Amino acid sequence: MQSYMNNIQKNNTFFELLHSEDRIRLGIIRNWLGQSLETPAFIPVATNASIRALDSISVKNLGINGIFVNTYHMHLSPGEEVVSELGGLHKFMNYEGVIFTDSGGFQAFSLGQAIIDGVGKIASVFSKEGKRRNKDQQKLAEITDDYIVFKSHIDGRIIKLTPEMSIQIQQKLGSDIMMVLDECTSPLASYEYCKNSMERSCRWALKCYNFFKENNIPNQYLYGIIQGGHYYDLRMKSTEFICSLDFDGIAVGGSLGTSKENIAEILSWIVDYLPQDKPRHLLGIGSIPEIFVAIEHGMDTFDCIIPTRYARTGTVFVLDSPNFVRDITSKYYKNKESKRYDLPIDENCQCYTCRNYSVSYLNHLFYVGEICVMTLLTIHNLHFYNTLLKNIRKSIKENKYFEFKQLFLNRMIEKLE
Amino acid sequence: MQSYMNNIQKNNTFFELLHSEDRIRLGIIRNWLGQSLETPAFIPVATNASIRALDSISVKNLGINGIFVNTYHMHLSPGEEVVSELGGLHKFMNYEGVIFTDSGGFQAFSLGQAIIDGVGKIASVFSKEGKRRNKDQQKLAEITDDYIVFKSHIDGRIIKLTPEMSIQIQQKLGSDIMMVLDECTSPLASYEYCKNSMERSCRWALKCYNFFKENNIPNQYLYGIIQGGHYYDLRMKSTEFICSLDFDGIAVGGSLGTSKENIAEILSWIVDYLPQDKPRHLLGIGSIPEIFVAIEHGMDTFDCIIPTRYARTGTVFVLDSPNFVRDITSKYYKNKESKRYDLPIDENCQCYTCRNYSVSYLNHLFYVGEICVMTLLTIHNLHFYNTLLKNIRKSIKENKYFEFKQLFLNRMIEKLE
Numbered sequence: 001m002q003s004y005m006n007n008i009q010k011n012n013t014f015f016e017l018l019h020s021e022d023r024i025r026l027g028i029i030r031n032w033l034g035q036s037l038e039t040p041a042f043i044p045v046a047t048n049a050s051i052r053a054l055d056s057i058s059v060k061n062l063g064i065n066g067i068f069v070n071t072y073h074m075h076l077s078p079g080e081e082v083v084s085e086l087g088g089l090h091k092f093m094n095y096e097g098v099i100f101t102d103s104g105g106f107q108a109f110s111l112g113q114a115i116i117d118g119v120g121k122i123a124s125v126f127s128k129e130g131k132r133r134n135k136d137q138q139k140l141a142e143i144t145d146d147y148i149v150f151k152s153h154i155d156g157r158i159i160k161l162t163p164e165m166s167i168q169i170q171q172k173l174g175s176d177i178m179m180v181l182d183e184c185t186s187p188l189a190s191y192e193y194c195k196n197s198m199e200r201s202c203r204w205a206l207k208c209y210n211f212f213k214e215n216n217i218p219n220q221y222l223y224g225i226i227q228g229g230h231y232y233d234l235r236m237k238s239t240e241f242i243c244s245l246d247f248d249g250i251a252v253g254g255s256l257g258t259s260k261e262n263i264a265e266i267l268s269w270i271v272d273y274l275p276q277d278k279p280r281h282l283l284g285i286g287s288i289p290e291i292f293v294a295i296e297h298g299m300d301t302f303d304c305i306i307p308t309r310y311a312r313t314g315t316v317f318v319l320d321s322p323n324f325v326r327d328i329t330s331k332y333y334k335n336k337e338s339k340r341y342d343l344p345i346d347e348n349c350q351c352y353t354c355r356n357y358s359v360s361y362l363n364h365l366f367y368v369g370e371i372c373v374m375t376l377l378t379i380h381n382l383h384f385y386n387t388l389l390k391n392i393r394k395s396i397k398e399n400k401y402f403e404f405k406q407l408f409l410n411r412m413i414e415k416l417e
Numbered sequence: 418m419q420s421y422m423n424n425i426q427k428n429n430t431f432f433e434l435l436h437s438e439d440r441i442r443l444g445i446i447r448n449w450l451g452q453s454l455e456t457p458a459f460i461p462v463a464t465n466a467s468i469r470a471l472d473s474i475s476v477k478n479l480g481i482n483g484i485f486v487n488t489y490h491m492h493l494s495p496g497e498e499v500v501s502e503l504g505g506l507h508k509f510m511n512y513e514g515v516i517f518t519d520s521g522g523f524q525a526f527s528l529g530q531a532i533i534d535g536v537g538k539i540a541s542v543f544s545k546e547g548k549r550r551n552k553d554q555q556k557l558a559e560i561t562d563d564y565i566v567f568k569s570h571i572d573g574r575i576i577k578l579t580p581e582m583s584i585q586i587q588q589k590l591g592s593d594i595m596m597v598l599d600e601c602t603s604p605l606a607s608y609e610y611c612k613n614s615m616e617r618s619c620r621w622a623l624k625c626y627n628f629f630k631e632n633n634i635p636n637q638y639l640y641g642i643i644q645g646g647h648y649y650d651l652r653m654k655s656t657e658f659i660c661s662l663d664f665d666g667i668a669v670g671g672s673l674g675t676s677k678e679n680i681a682e683i684l685s686w687i688v689d690y691l692p693q694d695k696p697r698h699l700l701g702i703g704s705i706p707e708i709f710v711a712i713e714h715g716m717d718t719f720d721c722i723i724p725t726r727y728a729r730t731g732t733v734f735v736l737d738s739p740n741f742v743r744d745i746t747s748k749y750y751k752n753k754e755s756k757r758y759d760l761p762i763d764e765n766c767q768c769y770t771c772r773n774y775s776v777s778y779l780n781h782l783f784y785v786g787e788i789c790v791m792t793l794l795t796i797h798n799l800h801f802y803n804t805l806l807k808n809i810r811k812s813i814k815e816n817k818y819f820e821f822k823q824l825f826l827n828r829m830i831e832k833l834e
Binding site for chain 2: 048049050051052053054055056057073077078081082085086092093094154334335336341342352356357358360361363364365367368370371372374375376
């Protein structure tokens, strides 16, 4: 009955699956405003309702049709009431595209156990130092069976977050896609911890689901989240439970191990049990190799800070370098010692930055601390990711995905258009 | 002979005086690339070959046709050789407009006596604390009769700057308008100090002039600088000497006192002795009232960090507020306590920021430290300054300057178009 009510209030074409073969999917997500997002798509992170160093119109002009906003951060500033008064996130930030919000649960990890363990999704995968425990650090989040308690990283005030509150906040934020409250476990967490946490996340998912259905929330869609760390039986139980509820989409979260092989393994356990007709989001992924893994395991969208954070440290994505990155802050790029100094980051790249500025100039701006370089490099990196995904979608359409992947990963693609 | 050589190599229409009445002038400056700048014009400061928080194309798109680059900073990074290898400042920063460079002399003050005196051009005029001596601070610049010695604020290396070197560096930077090496005196400097300094600045101006003429530098123009602090006889002697040489333009520098009345007085001493057919630049000015003073005293261009620096602290220019500024970082602008929260900074403003974002959103971005707000506010402030100057030029053309000024300063103008 409730489900029927929801269906007629909602756009029936929230997700359209256009193609599916060998687990690889093509689809379209549409929000109630009629704005659409072709999948598979990379969703950049706009923590504070702003992709760092870029304004919303510039983001849209890059062809980016989906972004990922952090509920916990928005709750702290400006608060969901302010966003709601201003007409919700779309109006508040003036962004015309599909807006995802997380639940705040990830911060229970990133401000909690991650501080103690000295890990984070990014840290655990990319840190050269590897994992390190750091017991002197103080947690800013604690988890109980009924809620998460945060100590605000802005003003120190104490915030309790229940599953129902998380949905209420996301409802006021007016995102298109909401997530249930869950806990993202540390890659160092024991089986016992992950089991308890997964069971709690399932209970919280049900609470969120019920609250969402009872309140008949229109124009917004809710994803359940599969947890269970890197333990087969936990992932399977979580998958079974989450898929038993009529969520609008399914997300996969939590620790996915420390390599793309780990991610592939975990996704391969569960992918064939996910409903075909619902969109699937992989949380906090990823690097370029991880994106291929996600797509081959049936994921439709994935969010990550990599392209934007890398940009702010001077690391740019290029086609012709190992790991597809180049650090343009090196003195080498300053002058004619480098053959590239008077060329753009990538001669074949059609982004605003590459059409207008040389590596030497960008190197100089970085050296002297001019913040406009962060904007310019963010534009380049997001253009790279977005164009890569466009090329991947095209290759899927043309039944040439594996061919494209082979050429791309072997650096035999000269140009992404 | 040399002068003749120079004339034929150069664009004869470097400066065209279109109109002059009651000392108020209208003109056009054209560089050798054919890029033109209508005067009177405000010239924003691009210290490191970048207007802070904006890239060059965005600057040009704002209709800004002249910028002011600091030679000392460019000498430190990336160095004039690198800029020269890349084809000069226009190519290096990809800016199509008239580029001014200073001589490095201002940094002899700002990194020298200004540190000891706790003053600067901005500090002395705007600081609420007023002037304060700060003897514990260490100078990073010392001046001798023959050169300035700097200790680099980046890496501590020692740099000697002679008049000839300053011209050589500016030549390699490839700016359109170069300045002679001078000393900008502190507003606290004694008559004796100002006299010696002015005489040295005159000797240096001659050295720069001779070096410039002997080296037959094409496509670039050199301005002499009038110094002399707030002392009548020193300003007159400096004016006489600088105007006796065939510079391409005349700049007025140094301490101009602490109020717009002081500036008016100093300019009124000298303006009628300046050659009519040469462009005149007022260094380091200014606030909005100062701009009117400058224009009424025959100045054509003036550079200042005010609109850009104010933007980065959250202070925006508006038509309906005392001093024409509003601090949008106040909590008041966060939500509906303020009537303005869901409106742009200025409803009548046509800038990119006002067309797209509300005060509440900008306030939020500032509060959470998202750097894109600096870009957005810089766009607004530069649009305000640039549109104001456009309106002033129009009023001069239509013989309505004083009428416009009266309405504007009494906040009776609702819209700048």
